[in-house]
Amino acid sequence: MIITPNMALVAWNADGDDFDHTQLATDIALIDGHDHSAGKGKQLNAATAIIPGSIVDSLIAAGTITGDKIASGAISTALLADGSVTLAKLAAGVARMVSSFMPSSSTLADNHLTIVAAGVTATLPASPEDGETIVILASGGSITVHGGGGNVFLRNDESSVTSFTRSEHDDALVLVYSANVGPAWYATSGVERSSLVTTLSGFADALDGQIVDYQADSSTGTNWRFRYNGGSSSSYKWEFLGGVPLLDQNGAMATSTVTSPSVSPGSPSVTLPFAGDYIVTYGGNIEYNSPDTIGGAGGGYVSLINAPSTVLDTIHTVYTSGDGLTATAWGTGAPNTVYLTGLAASTLELGLWVDSAGQTANPIGNMFISVTPVRVA
Numbered sequence: 482m483i484i485t486p487n488m489a490l491v492a493w494n495a496d497g498d499d500f501d502h503t504q505l506a507t508d509i510a511l512i513d514g515h516d517h518s519a520g521k522g523k524q525l526n527a528a529t530a531i532i533p534g535s536i537v538d539s540l541i542a543a544g545t546i547t548g549d550k551i552a553s554g555a556i557s558t559a560l561l562a563d564g565s566v567t568l569a570k571l572a573a574g575v576a577r578m579v580s581s582f583m584p585s586s587s588t589l590a591d592n593h594l595t596i597v598a599a600g601v602t603a604t605l606p607a608s609p610e611d612g613e614t615i616v617i618l619a620s621g622g623s624i625t626v627h628g629g630g631g632n633v634f635l636r637n638d639e640s641s642v643t644s645f646t647r648s649e650h651d652d653a654l655v656l657v658y659s660a661n662v663g664p665a666w667y668a669t670s671g672v673e674r675s676s677l678v679t680t681l682s683g684f685a686d687a688l689d690g691q692i693v694d695y696q697a698d699s700s701t702g703t704n705w706r707f708r709y710n711g712g713s714s715s716s717y718k719w720e721f722l723g724g725v726p727l728l729d730q731n732g733a734m735a736t737s738t739v740t741s742p743s744v745s746p747g748s749p750s751v752t753l754p755f756a757g758d759y760i761v762t763y764g765g766n767i768e769y770n771s772p773d774t775i776g777g778a779g780g781g782y783v784s785l786i787n788a789p790s791t792v793l794d795t796i797h798t799v800y801t802s803g804d805g806l807t808a809t810a811w812g813t814g815a816p817n818t819v820y821l822t823g824l825a826a827s828t829l830e831l832g833l834w835v836d837s838a839g840q841t842a843n844p845i846g847n848m849f850i851s852v853t854p855v856r857v858a
Contacts, residue, residue, distance in 0.1 A: 487523045488515060553788050605633075611660035631668040634688070641665060642654040662688060677704060681755065681857070682718060687711075693719070697727055697754065705854060717757040717856040726762075727751050730849035739834045741794045742784040750788075751850045757857030761785060764796070764816040765833050765848035785819070785850070788828040796821045820855070 482498040484491060490508045493500055515522035525531075592686035605615065632641035633656065655668045663687075677696040697703040703777035713720070729749035741746075745765075753759065766785045784795040796817045831848045 488512070488521065507647040513791070537741065569712070580683045605656075605666065609660075609666075611657040611658065615656040615666070617654040617656070632663070633668070634663075635668045639804070677758075681707070687718075695754075696725070701728075703727055707854075708858070712858075714858075715856060717754075717858045719757075719858065720856045721854045724853075726851040726853040728849065728851045731846075732847055734846045742782070742786060742795065742832045742834055743790065745833045746785055747846075747848070748832070749848050749850045751826055751852045753826050753827045753829065753852065755854070755857035757824065758820070758822045758851045758855040759819065759824055760820050760855060761793075761829065762816055762818040762851040763794075763829075763831060763849065765831055766846055782834055783817075783848075786830050786832050786834040787824070789832050792832075793821060793829075816849075 482491060482493050482495065488511050491504045495636050511521075517523060517525050519768060605612065632642050632643060655669045655671050657819040658664070658666050677694050679696050681693065681695065687709040689709060691709040693709075695705045695707060697705050703725055707719040708721050708722050710718050729751050731747050731749050733747055756806070763785050764784065782795055782797055785793045787793050795816065829850055829852065831850060833848070
């Protein structure tokens, strides 16, 4: 009689062994309950005992296969069925789908990252995700905005566009979609160098923080930089960041015979390109002629006029020979600076005048106007 090593079965292998019906029943019960675990049968070799393909998804309990049970490099691309790994199965922050886009024309797919080759004509995705990125590798071809995908801001100093030709730009162009700002596509690299604009009227869709360089006067190289403040309670949301003032001056002599504010002959002139708030500095001179006796009660004035006749501010000229004049003398309209709000897009000029009807033919000159914006529409 022997005892088997794996299941401890009793075997009667000799003629003289005493047969035991109870022991036989025990052997049969052990055989019936065997599962190849320790003490219940011979341990199986997985490499030879499992038939390839016999373990299907339905036979694997949820959570039974963890990352530490999979050998590094064990799952290769060849072992993955097409379409078996979906976006929903990828953790947040994991790089998603990357595709090289080569056809001559088509609509780009809603991938997390799409690389567009040279010479293509393509349409941006209709329903992009926040952070979706398009990389356009080289010049040639064009990109068109799909109806649902938002406009494209290629530069801070211009309005958005609905289509553009890639050859307009220098190097690889990267567009990133923002679902929260706009929503729109924004170029983050590969854009053209900044250029000056000559109007703000095309910026109806300006974004908070957008910066524009405006050419105020090409003849003098006067440029103004503005930043759009979408959160401002003012209707003038383009706020001035820097630049030199618009300046006009006239040192030539003219003659004033008027006794009330009106635009003087030879007056300097500055045109306000936009409605808004401005800081204006102005001044001018007037000559009091002998034997005029204007005394302390009379005098000359310099008025800042919003053409044709609205007086915005007035300063009194300074006598150079005391309160009474016995000889020709100049009265100087010392430069005056005023902060003017709510001005329309209009023209500023000067009027030099006297308040004594007895004075005639008073020479005027050295007039100037200097204008700096504060915020405009």
